[in-house]
Amino acid sequence: MQWETVIGLEIHAQLATRSKIFSGASTAYGAAPNTQACAIDLGMPGVLPVLNEQAVRMAVKFGMAIEAEIAPYSVFARKNYFYPDLPKGYQISQFELPIVGNGHLEILLDGEIMRIGVTRAHLEEDAGKSLHEDFHGLTGVDLNRAGTPLLEIVSEPDMRSAKQAVAYMKKLHALVRYLEICDGNMQEGSFRCDANVSVRPVGQQEFGTRTEIKNLNSFRFVEKAINYEVERQIDVLESGGVVVQETRLYDSARDETRSMRSKEESNDYRYFPDPDLLPVVIEDALKEEVKAELPELPDAKRERFKSQYGHDQETASVLTATREMADYFEVLVQKSGCDARLCSNWVMGELAGALNKNSLEISASPIDCERLAGLLQRIADNTISGKIAKQVFEEMWQGSATADAIIEAKGLRQITDSGAIEKIIDQVIADNPGQVEQYLGGKDKLFGFFVGQVMKATQGKANPAEVNKMLKEKLR
Amino acid sequence: MHNKSIAELRRGLHSGEYSSQELTRVFLDRMQRHQALNCYITVTEEQALEAAARADAQLAGGKAGALTGIPIAQKDIFCSKGVKTSCGSKMLDNFISPYDATVVEKFHDAGAVLLGKLNMDEFAMGSSNETSHYGPVRNPWDADAVPGGSSGGSAAAVAARLAPGATGTDTGGSIRQPAAFCGITGMKPTYGRVSRYGMIAFASSLDQGGPMARSAEDAALLLQVMAGFDAKDSTSVDRPLPDYTAGLNEDLRGLKIGLPREFFGAGLNSEVAARIEAAVDEYRKLGAEVRELSMPSLQLSVPVYYVIAPAECSANLSRYDGVRYGYRCAEPADLTDLYTRSRGEAFGSEVKRRILIGTYALSAGYYDAYYLKAQKVRRLISEEFQRAFAEVDVLMGPVTPTTAFGIGEKTADPIEMYLSDIYTIAVNLAGLPAMSIPAGFVGDKPVGLQIIGDYFTEAKLLNIAHRYQQVTDWHGRIPQGFE
Numbered sequence: 001m002q003w004e005t006v007i008g009l010e011i012h013a014q015l016a017t018r019s020k021i022f023s024g025a026s027t028a029y030g031a032a033p034n035t036q037a038c039a040i041d042l043g044m045p046g047v048l049p050v051l052n053e054q055a056v057r058m059a060v061k062f063g064m065a066i067e068a069e070i071a072p073y074s075v076f077a078r079k080n081y082f083y084p085d086l087p088k089g090y091q092i093s094q095f096e097l098p099i100v101g102n103g104h105l106e107i108l109l110d111g112e113i114m115r116i117g118v119t120r121a122h123l124e125e126d127a128g129k130s131l132h133e134d135f136h137g138l139t140g141v142d143l144n145r146a147g148t149p150l151l152e153i154v155s156e157p158d159m160r161s162a163k164q165a166v167a168y169m170k171k172l173h174a175l176v177r178y179l180e181i182c183d184g185n186m187q188e189g190s191f192r193c194d195a196n197v198s199v200r201p202v203g204q205q206e207f208g209t210r211t212e213i214k215n216l217n218s219f220r221f222v223e224k225a226i227n228y229e230v231e232r233q234i235d236v237l238e239s240g241g242v243v244v245q246e247t248r249l250y251d252s253a254r255d256e257t258r259s260m261r262s263k264e265e266s267n268d269y270r271y272f273p274d275p276d277l278l279p280v281v282i283e284d285a286l287k288e289e290v291k292a293e294l295p296e297l298p299d300a301k302r303e304r305f306k307s308q309y310g311h312d313q314e315t316a317s318v319l320t321a322t323r324e325m326a327d328y329f330e331v332l333v334q335k336s337g338c339d340a341r342l343c344s345n346w347v348m349g350e351l352a353g354a355l356n357k358n359s360l361e362i363s364a365s366p367i368d369c370e371r372l373a374g375l376l377q378r379i380a381d382n383t384i385s386g387k388i389a390k391q392v393f394e395e396m397w398q399g400s401a402t403a404d405a406i407i408e409a410k411g412l413r414q415i416t417d418s419g420a421i422e423k424i425i426d427q428v429i430a431d432n433p434g435q436v437e438q439y440l441g442g443k444d445k446l447f448g449f450f451v452g453q454v455m456k457a458t459q460g461k462a463n464p465a466e467v468n469k470m471l472k473e474k475l476r
Numbered sequence: 477m478h479n480k481s482i483a484e485l486r487r488g489l490h491s492g493e494y495s496s497q498e499l500t501r502v503f504l505d506r507m508q509r510h511q512a513l514n515c516y517i518t519v520t521e522e523q524a525l526e527a528a529a530r531a532d533a534q535l536a537g538g539k540a541g542a543l544t545g546i547p548i549a550q551k552d553i554f555c556s557k558g559v560k561t562s563c564g565s566k567m568l569d570n571f572i573s574p575y576d577a578t579v580v581e582k583f584h585d586a587g588a589v590l591l592g593k594l595n596m597d598e599f600a601m602g603s604s605n606e607t608s609h610y611g612p613v614r615n616p617w618d619a620d621a622v623p624g625g626s627s628g629g630s631a632a633a634v635a636a637r638l639a640p641g642a643t644g645t646d647t648g649g650s651i652r653q654p655a656a657f658c659g660i661t662g663m664k665p666t667y668g669r670v671s672r673y674g675m676i677a678f679a680s681s682l683d684q685g686g687p688m689a690r691s692a693e694d695a696a697l698l699l700q701v702m703a704g705f706d707a708k709d710s711t712s713v714d715r716p717l718p719d720y721t722a723g724l725n726e727d728l729r730g731l732k733i734g735l736p737r738e739f740f741g742a743g744l745n746s747e748v749a750a751r752i753e754a755a756v757d758e759y760r761k762l763g764a765e766v767r768e769l770s771m772p773s774l775q776l777s778v779p780v781y782y783v784i785a786p787a788e789c790s791a792n793l794s795r796y797d798g799v800r801y802g803y804r805c806a807e808p809a810d811l812t813d814l815y816t817r818s819r820g821e822a823f824g825s826e827v828k829r830r831i832l833i834g835t836y837a838l839s840a841g842y843y844d845a846y847y848l849k850a851q852k853v854r855r856l857i858s859e860e861f862q863r864a865f866a867e868v869d870v871l872m873g874p875v876t877p878t879t880a881f882g883i884g885e886k887t888a889d890p891i892e893m894y895l896s897d898i899y900t901i902a903v904n905l906a907g908l909p910a911m912s913i914p915a916g917f918v919g920d921k922p923v924g925l926q927i928i929g930d931y932f933t934e935a936k937l938l939n940i941a942h943r944y945q946q947v948t949d950w951h952g953r954i955p956q957g958f959e
Binding site for chain 1: 554555561563568571573574575577672673674675676677679680681707708709710711787788790791793794795796797799800801811815835838839840843847
């Protein structure tokens with residue numbers, strides 16, 4: 001039987017506010033346990049929540065960026081359950097009336113644009129952390145994270161493969177960073193994902209029974225977990241079983257999903273409007289204000305890159321995937337004054353490769369725009385060849401010298417003096433009479449051998465175009 | 477000294493007739509002598525004497541605030557920094573609050589001297605002060621009668637002259653009913669007028685703190701300090717604070733008083749009814765016009781309240797889990813054991829009953845039938861009050877169907893206990909301000925007249941209460957043995 005996969009994602013984006021969603025405590029990551037939890041975060045008797053306006057603004061910003069309905073009136077509700085890292089015994093979230101309604105995102109996969117629906121996005125507070133290690137069989141509770149603002153973004157079940165799911169997640173990741181509402185740091189849990197996965201026979205209208213895979217904190221895990229889960233569900237169905245609606249956990253070490261709790265064991269959260277908080281009223285004036293603050297968004301930027309720089313779809317998409325990359329590119333073009341194609345080749349080629357190899361974000365690149373511009377200028381004015389430029393790039397990566405300084409110090413300036421090149425060519429021809437004979441006898445492939453010999457003799461510094469031209473003349 | 481009003485005490489302190497330390501000592505001695513009433517859970521003697529010494533220095537330096545040197549007592553529901561704040565529960569018997577409630581801070585800033593923390597029904601759930609972990613409070617007018625609840629300690633302490641004034645909280649009548657039972661003056665302000673920050677939550681949409689004192693004038697002085705916008709409480713209302721004493725003597729001619737027929741039905745004790753009617757007659761003499769009106773939805777207020785209040789409390793009390801503070805059971809076997817035994821051992825039966833009712837009412841499949849329906853009826857009740865206030869300025873009636881009942885009389889039947897709040901609950905559902913003032917006695921026990929006003933008419937209510945207290949002396953009576 002042919003199976004179709006159906007995926008919907010719930011993404012938790014930690015909002016980049018300075019203080020918590022309902023208290024004045026700091027949201028900074030990595031402090032000593034329980035040092036960033038005030039009386040409100042600790043759920044002390046008598047304390048009350050006060051909504052952080054910045055968090056509301058960020059949610060509105062997100063809603064506007066995905067062309068969603070912004071609820072003029074939304075309500076915070078209490079989600080009741082007991083857990084040691086949930087100080088009040090309930091989480092303040094939004095249930096029936098979320099702040100952001102229907103919207104959508106476009107993803108680009110294999111050259112095709114696909115629209116993914118966003119059902120809703122709502123504000124809520126994060127819980128603390130339970131620490132099971134280092135306590136000799138006891139559990140520690142760190143409430144620094146308790147009360148950190150989250151935007152939970154729920155997609156429609158519009159995705160049909162793990163690849164699409166990852167593309168959607170990456171797009172969302174880029175978007176929240178463009179909007180500067182989330183730092184996107186997945187290791188620290190600032191951007192994490194629950195995946196709802198089901199399969200159904202191709203052609204069937206109704207959805208199959210879904211499972212929810214919790215807390216996926218990397219793109220790679222999302223893809224692997226979904227693929228594993230799809231295979232598992234198909235196996236279950238094909239061997240005559242039924243998929244149980246349940247929550248599952250992805251074990252990255254074993255690359256498998258495991259059952260956490262079934263629907264029967266799941267909590268009745270007893271949601272009801274939080275009487276401590278007033279409904280959130282969003283006036284048109286606020287929407288206008290936020291709209292005016294919106295930066296150029298990824299899709300618009302991509303289209304602009306295509307028309308302004310003559311990029312193809314793929315190049316424009318890669319360059320605009322993050323705001324930092326796009327900014328880097330544009331500054332590079334401006335500073336170097338070089339051809340956009342030369343700039344994009346270097347950003348996407350050498351630079352991206354080196355960053356990748358060292359697991360660095362472009363914002364942390366050891367080579368800033370200014371220095372890279374200096375290098376590209378030397379390529380453009382023929383001071384060095386592209387090949388030598390790569391060598392210079394590596395030197396630049398290791399230190400802080402400019403391209404010019406390295407070129408001078410190492411004597412990498414290209415030899416363009418035709419007299420000097422001619423001398424070397426004559427020498428090469430004199431040293432290799434056998435090959436000359438074969439070449440003149442019709443073995444054209446040997447031309448490359450002569451070029452190689454000349455370049456070797458000049459340590460790559462001879463202008464390749466000049467070498468080619470002169471060799472052709474001499475070997476006629 | 478202990479029989480003087482707060483207004484008189486202020487004058488005495490300012491003129492140097494006596495010091496705050498002397499005054500504070502008088503009350504501390506009386507508290508000691510009348511321990512049998514069981515009004516106080518915690519006496520903060522040391523802090524009180526220190527605060528009194530500071531107050532005396534301020535008075536001498538001419539830098540006195542509104543209540544500098546005046547001793548007051550706080551219901552043990554208000555968090556006070558460095559002092560045990562138990563909320564009447566074993567759950568918080570070991571809880572020393574790390575912070576001050578806004579109300580506590582305001583009294584502190586006004587220079588008041590904190591005598592101690594007052595007994596109350598556990599988590600303010602009760603109408604007789606019998607659900608307190610610290611035992612029942614006795615009514616100063618009759619040691620075998622309850623003082624009412626949940627602010628029973630506050631009412632009894634003020635009536636017995638163990639504090640010139642006190643704070644209370646009112647979720648369904650918890651200021652007004654004990655004020656009536658103990659013959660004092662109590663006010664539940666408009667919801668949002670007094671900050672709830674640091675006031676331990678029972679039912680958040682209904683809870684409201686207010687003053688309990690011997691007269692309307694004293695209540696006005698206390699409310700002036702307690703009330704006001706607080707950015708730490710999102711439900712607190714940002715509007716200017718009037719001068720509550722400025723209009724106390726305003727003329728009442730032309731005042732339109734409404735008497736809802738539903739307040740004078742079959743459940744009302746006839747002698748209590750007679751006292752209320754006599755009080756209303758007094759207002760006629762003061763020039764008020766009185767008319768009857770009908771408010772049929774008031775009769776739904778008890779069932780509505782007993783869905784909404786438990787629903788909110790079931791969530792509000794979830795934080796007491798034995799993890800971070802408060803009672804923790806001995807040697808829990810695992811997490812579930814920690815929760816079930818900590819909560820099972822530390823909550824009393826009335827608290828458990830309400831948590832169960834509330835949890836049930838919010839459960840999947842029942843939410844619409846109970847919680848949502850109750851909220852709809854709640855709106856109807858509010859609308860009915862608004863229609864009434866289109867016709868009259870204030871509503872009057874009894875606070876309670878009977879005078880104070882006996883200790884142990886209603887503990888076996890929770891429904892009967894709940895019905896003792898039948899006249900007070902609707903006010904909380906609508907969020908309105910209301911007062912209870914002494915209006916006579918049935919036998920030895922006081923009767924309270926309830927005055928209900930439209931939103932933010934506290935100053936008017938105090939004026940109406942004060943004028944009555946100028947022509948009657950019920951509020952000046954002292955229970956025997958406490959002269």
